[in-house]
Amino acid sequence: MSLTAGSRPDGTRPAAAVEEPTAALVPEAAPQKGAAHKVPWRVRLRRDRALILMTLPAIGLLVLFNYIPLLGNVVAFQDYDPYASSNGITAIFHSPWLGVEQFSRMVDDPLFWSAVKNTIVLFLLQLVLFFPIPIALALLINSVIRPRVRAVAQAIMYLPHFFSWVLVVTVFQQVFGGAGIIAQTLEDHGWSGFDLMTNADLFKFLVTAQSVWKDAGWGIIVFLAALAAVSTDLYEAAAMDGAGRWRRMWHVTLPALRPVIALLLVLRVGDALSVGFEQFLLQRDAVGVGASEVLDTYVWNMGIQNGDFSYAAAVGLVKGAIGVCLVLAANKFAHLLGEQGVYKK
Amino acid sequence: MSLNTQLIRSLKAPARPVWEEAPSRAGLSAKSGFLVLCCLGVLAPLWIVIVTSLSPKPVIDRAGGLVVLPQGITFVNYTELLSGGQVSRAILVSLGVTLVGTVFSMAVSVLAAYGLSRPGSLGHRFLLMALMATMFFGAGLIPTYLLVQSLGLTDTYLSLILPSAVSVFNILVLRGFFMGISPELTESARIDGAGDLRILLTIIMPLSRAVLAVISLFYAVGYWSAWFNASIYLTDQDMMPLQNVLIQLVQKNTATPTGLQQAVRTGELSTLGLQMAVMVLALIPVAVASPLVQRHFKKGMLTGAVKG
Numbered sequence: 098m099s100l101t102a103g104s105r106p107d108g109t110r111p112a113a114a115v116e117e118p119t120a121a122l123v124p125e126a127a128p129q130k131g132a133a134h135k136v137p138w139r140v141r142l143r144r145d146r147a148l149i150l151m152t153l154p155a156i157g158l159l160v161l162f163n164y165i166p167l168l169g170n171v172v173a174f175q176d177y178d179p180y181a182s183s184n185g186i187t188a189i190f191h192s193p194w195l196g197v198e199q200f201s202r203m204v205d206d207p208l209f210w211s212a213v214k215n216t217i218v219l220f221l222l223q224l225v226l227f228f229p230i231p232i233a234l235a236l237l238i239n240s241v242i243r244p245r246v247r248a249v250a251q252a253i254m255y256l257p258h259f260f261s262w263v264l265v266v267t268v269f270q271q272v273f274g275g276a277g278i279i280a281q282t283l284e285d286h287g288w289s290g291f292d293l294m295t296n297a298d299l300f301k302f303l304v305t306a307q308s309v310w311k312d313a314g315w316g317i318i319v320f321l322a323a324l325a326a327v328s329t330d331l332y333e334a335a336a337m338d339g340a341g342r343w344r345r346m347w348h349v350t351l352p353a354l355r356p357v358i359a360l361l362l363v364l365r366v367g368d369a370l371s372v373g374f375e376q377f378l379l380q381r382d383a384v385g386v387g388a389s390e391v392l393d394t395y396v397w398n399m400g401i402q403n404g405d406f407s408y409a410a411a412v413g414l415v416k417g418a419i420g421v422c423l424v425l426a427a428n429k430f431a432h433l434l435g436e437q438g439v440y441k442k
Numbered sequence: 443m444s445l446n447t448q449l450i451r452s453l454k455a456p457a458r459p460v461w462e463e464a465p466s467r468a469g470l471s472a473k474s475g476f477l478v479l480c481c482l483g484v485l486a487p488l489w490i491v492i493v494t495s496l497s498p499k500p501v502i503d504r505a506g507g508l509v510v511l512p513q514g515i516t517f518v519n520y521t522e523l524l525s526g527g528q529v530s531r532a533i534l535v536s537l538g539v540t541l542v543g544t545v546f547s548m549a550v551s552v553l554a555a556y557g558l559s560r561p562g563s564l565g566h567r568f569l570l571m572a573l574m575a576t577m578f579f580g581a582g583l584i585p586t587y588l589l590v591q592s593l594g595l596t597d598t599y600l601s602l603i604l605p606s607a608v609s610v611f612n613i614l615v616l617r618g619f620f621m622g623i624s625p626e627l628t629e630s631a632r633i634d635g636a637g638d639l640r641i642l643l644t645i646i647m648p649l650s651r652a653v654l655a656v657i658s659l660f661y662a663v664g665y666w667s668a669w670f671n672a673s674i675y676l677t678d679q680d681m682m683p684l685q686n687v688l689i690q691l692v693q694k695n696t697a698t699p700t701g702l703q704q705a706v707r708t709g710e711l712s713t714l715g716l717q718m719a720v721m722v723l724a725l726i727p728v729a730v731a732s733p734l735v736q737r738h739f740k741k742g743m744l745t746g747a748v749k750g
Binding site: 163284 | 458459461462463473476477480481483484485487488490491505506507508510549550551553554556557558560563564565566569572573576578579580581582583584585586587588589591592604605607608610613637638639642659663666667668669670674685688689692693718721724725728729731732733736737739
């Protein structure tokens with residue numbers, strides 16, 4: 098999906114920063130850096146030519162589809178007309194400049210604010226209802242000793258993560274929809290009219306439930322790894338000191354999970370304005386625009402559906418800018434709490 | 443040793459450490475009850491979909507829709523869908539895009555991961571930063587759309603592959619894994635005269651099979667599940683991949699795949715049965731592939747990440 102760079106439909110993005118910036122930047126500070134500078138760059142170029150060439154295809158694709166479109170955001174300051182020239186990009190040079198007019202339009206646009214409100218409400222709801230579930234499930238799975246049972250339970254819980262959103266939504270339709278299994282059973286007993294899929298009031302809970310069904314199981318994996326790294330000596334020592342099951346969980350297990358929880362929270366907050374774009378787009382027709390319009394779908398609707406590219410780009414730009422600020426702010430906050438966050442101080 | 447004793451041995455729990463108190467009966471049953479409930483929550487809806495797709499039309503009609511308990515099995519929905527027409531074509535499109543896309547993405551990612559795996563090489567820091575910076579900002583939907591359009595990629599399958607071909611996250615995971623491979627191995631190859639490409643192909647990649655499998659799965663699932671790019675970049679309905687056909691047929695309930703209206707009208711086939719069969723066809727590849735790679739997930743997700 099081209100909506101945000103690096104974020105893929107399979108939702109693998111969050112773990113990215115779990116892993117990298119903290120882990121892999123470490124070798125950089127190694128002493129060979131000083132040594133490397135003594136070697137003249139011509140020699141280094143000859144030595145590392147192959148490595149640089151190997152990196153180029155990926156860098157080229159990122160420049161083409163991430164960096165260049167970033168410049169394309171200038172259309173937000175224009176009255177962009179795609180037909181001003183034969184080509185969509187050169188049309189930018191033939192479109193009139195408007196300054197910040199698109200942005201002032203945004204401030205006066207009630208639909209924009211309703212999308213903002215929906216986005217924030219849904220983010221908070223997902224934070225409260227979704228976030229604790231993988232932790233609880235990981236503790237549960239971790240307490241199962243039998244390896245066979247563990248593996249089967251994990252396989253089942255990971256499975257929905259690999260389903261497409263289209264599939265998840267249609268599966269939910271078969272359960273909670275107007276022709277779904279619940280409605281069908283109720284109808285057999287004389288109650289008709291059950292249909293959660295078109296209920297605008299309950300929609301926010303429905304999409305949260307879909308997220309939980311799809312990704313809560315997958316979320317376990319990070320916590321299980323952290324739990325596996327806890328030394329059993331700690332548990333044994335705690336047990337020797339008379340700590341029971343729950344006290345051990347409180348004083349040994351949860352502190353061990355603290356850095357991971359902090360990190361995932363930072364990532365989640367940093368990504369706050371991107372709440373399940375595909376989910377909302379897929380269910381927009383069923384549930385109505387009022388309940389399902391979030392910032393990402395608003396950009397899609399204004400730009401791609403209505404052809405108001407400049408305005409949509411302006412909304413997207415504001416969203417992106419706030420997103421970057423949120424990542425930085427959440428990280429700062431994590432540092433204040435003494436946690437590592439996404440990148441190091 | 444009989445299979446039975448083997449089975450019992452594998453099911454038997456490993457010894458509980460002496461300091462750990464035995465769980466209470468109530469606690470144990472609450473725990474296993476909850477675990478079973480979670481698994482049922484995942485499997486039950488899939489069960490209903492699968493059973494309905496395999497049920498003959500009279501059974502579906504009698505049930506008044508979805509079928510929970512199988513009464514007779516027929517593959518007629520599948521044979522109809524797979525014998526040409528809209529759904530067969532969509533499956534071929536999806537398989538093709540997934541295959542080509544995964545191979546392309548893997549090639550680009552593995553090369554980049556190896557190219558960035560030696561700190562201190564020329565331009566290493568700059569290239570790595572250029573890569574990682576894209577994780578923190580999105581280019582935005584509108585500029586990307588305009589770019590793809592003016593590159594002339596709309597209405598080609600390249601628009602489903604190129605814009606989302608590189609996942610920086612996947613490159614970083616591969617890179618972390620490559621960096622963990624002992625440098626003695628590569629150094630000795632280098633002394634023997636092997637170049638970087640040769641080292642990558644003959645030493646690094648064979649040692650990284652597990653992580654390569656996981657990252658391939660991530661890419662493949664991404665391509666198989668994608669529908670949004672197709673919905674904005676393709677206009678020709680005949681080019682649509684399976685997910686987009688699924689949206690039309692099941693979610694928007696346009697009911698019947700083209701080519702099968704006749705069979706539905708004459709009452710040979712049930713629309714619902716056909717719809718459920720399309721869903722099953724969309725979930726089979728991932729449901730088969732992901733458990734195969736499961737034991738490597740941790741490696742793929744977390745090489746060197748959460749050390750506790």
